[in-house]
Amino acid sequence: MHFFSSSIRIFIQCSVITAIAFITLMSSGCGSPSSSMTPAVNATSVRPNTITTPKVLLYTGTGTSASDVSAVESVLQTLSLSYATATASQIEAMSVSKLTTYKLLIVPGGNSINIGNGLTKTGTTNIHNAVVNNGLHYLGICAGAFFGGYSVYNGLNLTSGVWFNTWANGGKGTGKEAVEISYPSQPKLDHYWEDGPNLGGWGQIVAKYPDGTSAIVEGKSGSGWVILSGIHAEAPASWRYGMTFTTPLSTDLAYARTLVTAALNGTTLSHY
Numbered sequence: 001m002h003f004f005s006s007s008i009r010i011f012i013q014c015s016v017i018t019a020i021a022f023i024t025l026m027s028s029g030c031g032s033p034s035s036s037m038t039p040a041v042n043a044t045s046v047r048p049n050t051i052t053t054p055k056v057l058l059y060t061g062t063g064t065s066a067s068d069v070s071a072v073e074s075v076l077q078t079l080s081l082s083y084a085t086a087t088a089s090q091i092e093a094m095s096v097s098k099l100t101t102y103k104l105l106i107v108p109g110g111n112s113i114n115i116g117n118g119l120t121k122t123g124t125t126n127i128h129n130a131v132v133n134n135g136l137h138y139l140g141i142c143a144g145a146f147f148g149g150y151s152v153y154n155g156l157n158l159t160s161g162v163w164f165n166t167w168a169n170g171g172k173g174t175g176k177e178a179v180e181i182s183y184p185s186q187p188k189l190d191h192y193w194e195d196g197p198n199l200g201g202w203g204q205i206v207a208k209y210p211d212g213t214s215a216i217v218e219g220k221s222g223s224g225w226v227i228l229s230g231i232h233a234e235a236p237a238s239w240r241y242g243m244t245f246t247t248p249l250s251t252d253l254a255y256a257r258t259l260v261t262a263a264l265n266g267t268t269l270s271h272y
Contacts, residue, residue, distance in 0.1 A: 054084040055264065057102040061088030062118025063143065064110040071234040072108050072141070075256045081264070092123045099130035104137040104264045107144030109194070109232060115147045116154035128156050132222030139263035142196040145228035149202065158221040164197035167209055167230060178243045181215050181231060182208045185270040189255060190247040192239050196230035203228070204271040218262070218269055225266035233259060 056076060060069050069085070076083045084102070086094070099105070105127065107115065116124065130136040138158060140148035148156050150163040166174060176194035183189070183206070198209070203219030203226070218227045232239070233256035237249050245252075262269050 054082040055103045056081055056083035056260075057099070057105050058083055058085045059091065059105065059107045059115075059144075060085045061091060061115070063112065063114030063116075064108055065143075067236075067239075068109040068141065068232070068234070071232070071236050071239075072106055072260075074236070075234050075253065075260055078253075079257055079260060081260070088118045088123070091127070092120060094126065096126050096130045096134055099126060100134040100136050102136065104139060104260075105131075106139045106260070106263070107141070107147055109142035109144065112143040112146035112151065112155075113153045115143055116151055119154060121154060124154050124156055128158065131156070131158055131224035131226065135223040135225075137225045137263050137266060138221070138227070139260065140226075140228045141234070142194065142230060142232060145199060145230055146197050148226060148228050149197075158224070158226050159202040160221075162202040164199055164201075166195055167193070167198040167213065167215070168211070169193075170211060176239075176243075178240070178245045179215075179231065180210055180246075182210075183270065184272050189233075189252060190245045191231040191233055191252055191255075192235035192243075193231050196232075197228075199228050199230055204268075206269045206271045207231075208272070216259075218271065225263065227259060227263045227269075229259060 058069065058072060058076070073083075127136075131138050138148060138156075140146075146155070146164055149159045150157040150161050155163070169175070169177075169179075174195045176192065178190045179193040180188050181191050196215075199214040199217045201214075203217035205214045205216075206218050206227075207214075207216035209215045209230075215231055216227070216229045218225075220226070233252050235252065240249070258269070261267065
């Protein structure tokens with residue numbers, strides 16, 4: 001990341017914010033700068049949580065939310081999956097062949113603009129090629145879903161040019177709330193949502209927002225398998241404060257495990 005003087009940095013930040021408001025919401029992501037999510041604290045090295053070769057690489061770099069990183073880690077640990085974490089600089093140091101020693105890359109929630117801009121074009125190109133050409137699987141959650149699509153903010157473009165806007169939330173605007181999500185072969189579930197994307201235009205629709213637009217999608221990206229989620233099934237109990245959920249926490253967390261398992265194994269979920 002480059003560093004500027006305070007005055008230049010303020011000018012650039014204001015310019016970026018103005019451009020975003022004028023052009024599009026396509027990459028605002030969940031966990032925007034005003035969000036309650038806290039920035040991730042970067043690890044100093046790629047660290048597997050076991051001595052076995054990890055199957056999963058969890059991105060913890062610039063723009064990701066520390067609280068969502070922890071939530072995803074809890075899901076991985078419950079599944080007894082070996083995993084490693086990687087910061088932006090560690091991802092940048094990985095070649096395509098190194099990336100594909102893992103089976104699944106997970107990019108959690110946070111701010112998708114910062115995630116994309118926190119990596120070089122070389123870094124995102126390597127991830128893109130690892131998925132499309134070499135079969136790495138990808139799970140993007142909220143900001144990670146924005147990042148997985150096409151974006152002028154250095155997105156991965158695993159979607160053949162399809163970009164995503166923030167879900168309109170019934171005209172209520174951005175924020176966070178319990179949202180009732182529909183599935184084709186199971187009862188509706190309330191999930192935590194925070195400025196997540198409408199994922200229409202790419203892949204098979206696994207789940208829908210209340211207005212019928214795409215909340216979770218899946219599909220092939222070249223030789224890789226990709227699942228993108230606009231909601232946080234992995235959200236812990238602490239995120240539910242001040243909101244009313246009709247779905248038990250255990251049920252939502254069970255579905256989070258379903259998403260991770262399907263992304264890891266390339267399993268097709270029930271879809272519309």
